[in-house]
Amino acid sequence: MTTAVRLVLMAGVATLVAACMAAPPEGSEARPVAFEGAYAQGAAQVAHGARLTDVLGCTSCHGVALTGGSYADDPDGELVFASNLTRVLAGYTDAQIEALLRTGTHPRRDALYYMPAKSLQRLSDADMGALIAYLRSLEPQGRDWPGPREGEGTQALVAMGILSTSGDAVEAYRLNPAPGMGEQFALGRYVASVTCAECHGPDLSGVDPGAPGLQHMDGYSAAELDRLLADGVTRGGDAHGMMALVARRELSALTDAERAAVIAYVEALAAAK
Ligand code: HEC
Ligand code: HEC
Structure with a gap:
């Protein structure tokens, strides 16, 4: 058992050394x-x-x-x-x-x-x-x-475009990224690009019919967005729609920092429109 622990520790050290050599230091802008x-x-x-x-x-x-x-x-x-x-x-x-x-x-x-x-x-x-x-x-x-x-x-x-294959829209999403709002919004933009964009469209400007453009969410305060994303209750009190469900099942697993970042980014999109 001691040997196993040591091996794990050594593997950890080796990984750390490799990471230090290969990747820029923590917090560096170069780290994706x-x-x-x-x-x-x-x-x-x-x-x-x-x-x-x-x-x-x-x-x-x-x-x-x-x-x-x-x-x-x-x-x-x-x-x-x-x-x-x-x-x-x-x-x-x-x-x-x-x-x-x-x-x-x-x-x-x-x-x-x-x-x-x-x-x-x-x-x-x-x-x-x-x-x-x-x-x-x-x-x-x-x-x-x-x-x-x-x-x-x-x-x-x-x-007819009613049933989609998984390869559909990959190119359209690649060509149409979510708006960059500067380095301080990078985490929120990333989280939104990977999660919200699945339904709110490649650049988050909405899908009709379906999900509204996130730049139009200025009716929502930060606290209301927080309640929606963490607890799955919309501003109007709906806890049963698609958005409420996806928030409870998926988005509630965001960390506090990720949720705060995505809310700040959505607010920045609204302010910039
Ligand atoms: C919207 C629903 C949906 C989501 C979200 C989804 N999947 Fe799938 N996934 C499916 C369905 C349905 C199939 C089977 C499709 C088929 O056989 O053509 C599938 C197939 C797969 C396969 C192919 C396996 C095989 O049978 O060869 C893999 C791997 C996979 N999913 C991984 C993932 C992972 C990892 C995630 C999360 C990052 C994920 N899926 C998210 C619905 C989904
Ligand atoms: C799986 C699809 C899906 C994902 C992922 C998703 N949404 Fe939605 N969202 C919807 C749909 C559909 C609506 C329209 C209202 C409804 O059907 O519940 C909506 C509505 C909204 C609304 C308006 C709610 C209201 O008052 O009607 C906000 C705000 C919102 N989404 C924010 C987000 C944010 C931020 C993310 C990512 C962190 C996100 N959504 C991820 C599907 C999704």
Whole structure:
């Protein structure tokens, strides 16, 4: 046991040394902005990855234990299932998982449905590393689910733009980033780009019909935004709409600093409009 502890400690030191040589020091502007804790190592890195599966909605669609299950009706009959992430990932390399998340391309199939690669492509490398480290730490459990049928009905809905594939909009999001509001808003802009943008549009200016432009949220005070994002209650007292639900299930996992940063950024967008 002593040996194991020492090995862990030595690995920790080696990582620290490598980090000091490779990465600029803490707080340096050159270090890419990321969620709080993204640069942690070892168990803390894995815990950060676990938090990200809530923040990024993986647990909303793949289930709290990430074991997957029925997700949507397949127009060709039966269901589309969200994959069991505790079982399928062993067959993929880290690079394949990263490509799947950032571009929506599947290592073995032509199409992948529903995954929001459009906004996930904006994840920093450090956050991506922590996310994959956590996914790799999961013990296999539950069962595998059938893949999508990809029949004629599905293809027709994709062609009409009613059903989207995961690769859709990746290019549009890449070309249309959220407005930069200066260095002091970098964290808030990053959090909004990766989370809010999934529904509020690539540059957060809104999707019609759907989610309003975040530059029009000047009716909301900072305290009201805080209540919405932390507790899932809108200014109008609604706790049941899409936004309230996503706040409770996903955005409540933001840290206080991340939430404060995203609120300051939304306020800056409103002030600049
Ligand atoms: C909006 C719902 C949704 C969200 C959010 C989502 N997924 Fe998925 N994901 C799905 C569905 C549905 C499938 C199955 C799609 C298919 O088979 O074409 C899937 C498939 C996958 C696959 C492919 C596995 C396989 O079967 O080969 C991986 C890996 C994956 N998701 C990881 C993630 C991770 C990690 C997150 C969070 C960063 C995430 N997903 C967020 C719905 C979602
Ligand atoms: C999964 C989709 C989704 C995500 C992610 C999301 N929103 Fe929303 N949001 C919506 C929708 C849809 C509405 C429209 C009202 C509704 O349906 O609940 C909305 C409405 C709002 C409103 C107005 C609420 C009202 O009073 O009607 C605010 C403010 C808001 N969102 C802020 C944010 C911020 C900030 C983020 C990121 C930190 C975010 N949203 C992330 C879907 C989303």
